[in-house]
Structures are given as C-alpha cells and as structure tokens.
Amino acid sequence: QLQLVESGGGKVQPGGSLKLSCAASRFSLSYYTLGWFRQAPGQVREAVSCISSSGSSTDYADSVKGRFTISRDNAKNTVYLQMNNLRPEDTAVYYCAARIAMDGCTVVSGTSWGQGTQVTVSS
Numbered sequence: 001q002l003q004l005v006e007s008g009g010g011k012v013q014p015g016g017s018l019k020l021s022c023a024a025s026r027f028s029l030s031y032y033t034l035g036w037f038r039q040a041p042g043q044v045r046e047a048v049s050c051i052s053s054s055g056s057s058t059d060y061a062d063s064v065k066g067r068f069t070i071s072r073d074n075a076k077n078t079v080y081l082q083m084n085n086l087r088p089e090d091t092a093v094y095y096c097a098a099r100i101a102m103d104g105c106t107v108v109s110g111t112s113w114g115q116g117t118q119v120t121v122s123s
Contacts, residue, residue: 002027002098002112009094009117012086016121020081022096022114030074035100036081038092038119045095049081050105059105063089086121093118 008020020036035050049060049070058070069082079096093116101108 004096004114006096006114006117009119011120013123014121016086017084020094021078023078029077032098033100033102034079035097035105037095037097040092047105052102088121091121
C-alpha cells in the first residue's frame, strides 16, 4: 500500500479557488497514473480527474471541466488539483489516488488512497 498525504483543503466562498496537493514520501509516484476523487455526504465516491505517469494525458469529470486543472511534478513527487470558480456542489472530501486506470480514471486492484482533505464551498 502506497502512502499518500493530501493538503490544501479548506472553506472557500462560491467563485473562489483552492489548490490541493498530494505527496508521497517513501516511494516514487512517477511510475503511476494518479487521480483525484471526491465524496460528498451520502454520495458515492466519484472520479474528478486523473493524469498519466508522464503528465501528457489528463481526463476530467464533466462537472469540473474548465474549472479544475490536474498537474504533477515528478521531481517533487507531488500531484496537484487547482480548483477555480468553486461551487457549493463541489463540497466534499477530496482523495488522491495512485495506481489507477487512465481510461475513465478507474479504480483498480491495488489502488492506493490518501486520507482525504475536506473542501467546503459556502457563503
């Protein structure tokens, strides 16, 4: 199981921005497709975005296209999620994941998860 640590969550007003980070300390993330998922209260966990190991390919849920940007810095062993123009419906716990399938940002056997970071969008 790979150990991942998210940071950057918080409370923001509608229209605001947050940048989430996810880092690993004991292994290299550079080999893996990485992703961000979120889970709102009473809802199933859903894929938000994913990025290939080289960073050349990305994918986004329709609900966040044009507002969120995923990126990675393999030298810093970190993946990011820049979230702009946040909406109340973006409120959720956000999780990063390593070792997922790029096709549909799909969870597979062996996917590792971070502990999650809360994002709250409210006025």
